[in-house]
Amino acid sequence: MILESHGDACRLGYLRLIACLLEDGSQRSFDFLASVLYDMLRNLEFYEPLTQKPTGLITRYVNARNYVTLAAEMGFIDRASQTIGEFGKIYLCLDSADKFRGFVEGRSIPSLNDIITLNDAEKFFFLWVLLNRDYPMIQHVLRWIIEKRSFTRQEAMNQIMEEFYPISLRKVLSTLNGRRREQIMREIEEAEGFRKRRLQMGDKISWIKSSQYAKYRHIAPPRLEWLVDCGILKRIGRGKYEIRENYLKSRTEILKLISLKPAKLDNHFFNEFVKLFSKSFSTANRYEILKTMIEVYERLRTLFGDEVNLSTLEYLTILVLMERGKFADLKMIHGSFNSLALKFPDKIYVIPGRKKNMNIAYINVEEIEV
DNA sequence: GATGTCGGCCGGGTATCCAG
């Protein structure tokens, strides 16, 4: 679960830049990343102003820093080593990373709009990351959204902070130890009294000025905004949200998806779930699948070395195909991989990985002719 | 001192309500 969040950090798109900044594998302090990020962005608006400004734009060094923290929480940065994290690496294998890589390397200047909007594949990618990294908070929020369909920011804040926040904290408590655990235990105790204390507050003015409300603002609204970026919610007017039509239609499948723990959800996400949206893409043929898969393999190999997880390769192939307007489901991709492995048994093979249920894919790219 | 976390302040946009 994402424990550190800040009201400033509402736009997921910025995380892509942070991944690019860490691509070479070197260690970078949070502070350094924040200042580079801030410097890169400071004059952007000048070139191509936005027609309407969303919340969460980076305008100061301090909020750039809040995004760096979010990147760590989202697994884009590995906190311990201050180098690129797993999800950051995976992101870098998408086609879209090229645009931001160009920006980071000073070859091109994107518009501010490019920086904050996500393409369809990226929307799925970030939703997948959220389901993994913000478990179980985001699952609670999603379930509630599906029931409510439309709601105000205000009621969502109360619901999230007074119901889901303490429940979720309790759930992650067992994964923590030492001082962190103590801290969270105190936090849970406090959170369980949130509603009571809010209702005790006489007038709304002092409520909004209260420290409790400030805390609400830092924890609840960013999650709603992340879901806006992922294309699940849309904002209607000030402080109001509504679920997008296509997500409402797939209600049962989504309820199934959010009932799964992170360890179980990946397969369901890239199998049953993304399939619901396949209509907006044309079907990929075997040649396209294999060509894309090998490209993705090469990218993964650069970042992960010899240990390319077969599942990651397959998931990413789905996403990159989407970026190219194509769709293939997991079965098709798996089948394509296997048929190629049969044809070139010495150049493509799978070996068991170190973790349970993990397989390492190996492809001798130079000698494969698709 | 550096780094990370918390939370208060307040400008200004927006919804709402009321008078005409």
Place this chain on the structure above:
DNA sequence: CTGGATACCCGGCCGACATC
């Protein structure tokens, strides 16, 4: 019904404080 006043609160900004 409509235009204007006003209460409300969103969201940006930044400083204080804690911890390493």
